[in-house]
Amino acid sequence: MKGLGELERTVMEVLWAREDAGLDAATARDVSRALAGDRDLAHTTVMTVLDRLAKKGMLERERDGRAWRYHPVASREGYVTELMLGALNETGDRGAALVHFVRSVSEDEAAVIRRALADITSPGKEPPA
Template structure:
């Protein structure tokens, strides 16, 4: 999975916080205070589309952009990718489990008891990480 740069993350945050698609102009407006050129945001969205992070659809002369997956799916994939870097996955998992709060542990426990079903769309690519 591709890690996002600061501006890419800011653009994705705009898209994740919306309930529908956004044009480049709407993203630029939502990033007010950052003093970004329209073409800069357009380039970032184009790159995000190339990375599979956003889907786009043509509406007249403009493109509308939607996240390809939810924020929770992206974060979960980052966590899995980080776990892949561990020499000992079990040790990394135990260390992580010991670092979460009681409420977070309850959420993890409930998810495990539910049989590993996910909410929010699974991995950003939509592919299962289960190994056959």
């Protein structure tokens, strides 16, 4: 999965924040309003970015009268995971890249990794596909 441009990331952050808050899918107008304080964007620009994100498979959309409602296909964490896996695929030695990554994380982050590994490798647990 490719990275997003700055404006695409900003729009996705609005949609992920709405999802985190338990709100329904957003219209282009909802996104425009959410961005109004930070950016001076034409409504048509927001519509174009939403359409582009839907074509990239980042968003699903459904008709709501004359408008479209958009919601993310994946969570923010799922998207970042795909970016990380894509970066691993770019190296000739995934193991070496993983070791280098793990050595660069903070102690708190290392503890999170240890807990996740213990969780997926504990007896009785099926390994992930």
